[in-house]
Amino acid sequence: MIAAKFQTFLILLTVLAGTALVARRFNIAPAILLMLSGVGLAFVPGMPPVELPPELVLLMVLPPLIYSASVAMSWREFRNNLRPIVLLAVGAVIFTAAMVAAATHYLIGLPLTVGFLLGAIVAPPDVVAPLAIARRLNLPRRLVVILEGEGLANDATALILYRFALAAIMVGHFSLPLAAGEFALIVAGEIAFGIGVGWLSLRFRKWSRDPQVELTLSLITPYVSYWLPEHVGGSGVIATVACGLYVSWNGPLLISSATRLQGIFFWDLIIYLIEGLLFLLTGFQMRALYEKSKTFPLDDILFATAVVLTIIVIARFAWLYPATYLPRILSKSLRERDPSPPWQWPFVLAFTGVRGAVSLAAALALPFTLPGGEAFPYRDLILFVAFGVIFVTLIGVGLTLPPVVRWLGVAEAGRTEHVAEHEAEIAARRQALDAALKSLDALTAEKEISDEVMRLLRARHEIRVNQLPDSLDPAHHDVSAAGTALTRSLIDAERKFIHDLLRDGQITDETRRRIERDLDLEEASLANREYREGPL
CATH class of the missing domain: 1.10.287 (Helix Hairpins)
Structure with a gap:
């Protein structure tokens, strides 16, 4: 059994690497090909089913993803764009969930509590796939920051709404004032807790002064900031975001250079594997859903999915334009301090509403029965709709966003x-x-x-x-590129000569490693310079 699971894991890693190469070759978002590959692998004869346990996503996968994105984000940019981020991460999620609840109640006949639960599941856009696409499209920095900030915080809003709706279904009643007070308490408490965890983490890392220990502490940090609030009834997301932003702002003067260099490669690999396997496993769920769909009317599944897809798209556009322009109409000081952006900017923000694995994990985490022993109402339908929304938004937005951005001239x-x-x-x-x-x-x-x-x-x-460089003109770039290429050739020649000395027994392996490390650092510096001076 263990050998079979390990073989499946190796297959997934092989597909992950191969898909990344194909995506780079054809300039396609890797998330799209990974999910399609997962769907295809799920139906390969002899391939064992691979289930995506919800606790794996919510407790194991989500914390490092959120923490890494928070550390990579600028606190200053997050703070300067806090108003649009909050309007999207809180306001748009609540508005979308309410719209889905109303539409599914009146068009499909779901109870309002079940419709609101479904709305909470599909309301939060994913942060991974749209950001990867947006960065390749040279979108204005502010749009990227807003998308990133929304993706970091909206999961918290959705998961809190999800728990409120689930509790209302399980116990049969719901108090809006009580829920609003609890929501505010969770937000304030998690922000304070996340900052505290970030402060302690940086102090421990400064005392250790050992890259291996520091990287281990950095890996532990997101789980500490996420698990404890989640265990006591919060979401854990807000605490992890607060922790990551604190480390991002205060870490540069407390983290050693050796740890920072190793940490870049360490976290890049961790996030690459997590994100890739997550999309693959999400696609794998198609097989289990297909088996269940045989006992469920296909017309009902397609109609419900179409209704929810239509509503979440309309709701995002309907929220974004008033949220962008109405505050400026009402506030002269805001209008002067932050003039209204062109209409294309909110259009791009509204268009990038890709749903991700968090929505699927929340759907999978639904209980099978109510406290009285009855089957949980509409559980399978919610699961089908959640997967359909993820699949269609990821494929649809991923393939159409580049031409839409070019058409709008935003790039x-x-x-x-x-x-x-x-x-x-x-x-x-x-x-x-x-x-x-x-x-x-x-x-x-x-x-x-x-x-x-x-x-x-x-x-x-x-x-x-x-x-x-003295300037950014193409002539200087050509000279700089030629110099970089020659320097790289000189490094290769030096590395080959060192290898010959080792082979002839004139130096030891330890000496060769020390020299190679210096050459590797110089070559990494060249790569950073090429990225900095590359064509715009």
Whole structure:
């Protein structure tokens, strides 16, 4: 049994790697191909069924995904866009859930509590797939920040609504004032708890000063911030977001450079595997759903899915345009401080309403029976609709968002913004180097430093200054690219010579590893420079 599961795991990893290569070759969002691959694998003869336990997503997979995205996000940008993020992550989720509840009640005949439960499940858009697509399309930075902030926080709103609706179905009554008070208490408590966990995590990591220990602590941190609030009745999402944002803002001066370099590769691999396997396993659920659908009227499934899809699309557009322009109409100070964006921007935000694995996990987590022993009402229908919404939004938005963005002309604003950001980066690097040179002069005046040491330090400083481009024109980029390619060739020649010395017994393996590490760091610096100076 263990061997069979391990073989299945290896198959999934192989498909994950192969799909990533195909996606890069044809410039398609990997999430789309991964989900389709999961659906295809599910029906391969002899392939054992792979179920997606809801606790795996909600307790094991979700915390590191949320934490990693929070750490990668800028606290300043999150704070500056807090109003649109809250309007989407809280307001749009509640509005969508209510719209779904009303539509399914009057068009399908679901009880309002069941309809609201279904609405809470399908209301929160996913953060992974649309962001991956949005970044490739050169969308304006503010749109990406709002999408990322919404994706981080909306799961908390949806999961809290989900628990309220589930409790109302299980016990048979619901109190709106009590639920509103509990919601506010959960939000405030989780923010405080998440900040506390982030503070403790950074202090422990600073005391350890060991990259392996620090990375282990960084992996533990999201689970501590998520599990405890979730265990006492909260969502855990808000605490994890607060923890990640705190670490993002305060970590640079407390985390060592060795840990930061290793942490980039460590977390990139962790998130790559988690996201890829999550989409694959989501597609795998098609087999189990197909078996269940044989005892359920297909017309009912298709009609319910079509109704819910239509409602969530309409609800997102209906919420976003008033939420974007109405506050500016009502507030002169807001209008002056933050002028209204072009109509294309809210259109793009409304269009990227992809649902993800959290919706499916919430549907799978529904109990099979009520406290009295009766079957949970409409459980299978909710599960079918949730998967249908995920499948259609992921495939549909993933394939149509690029042409929609090109049609709207939004990417041009993003490219202009990217040029300005690149120029600001060059200026910041020059200012930082000037500050370092002044610090060197001050140290020279305070301490006795030999001329040889001073020459070495100034030579290093001049090399770093010369590496910075003077402009962003294509001619300079061509010269920089040629220099980078030649430098890479020199590194390859040096690496080959070191390998020959090792083979001839003139140096030890340990010596070779130390030299290779320096060469690897230099090559990584070249790769970072290529990314920074690449075509816009």
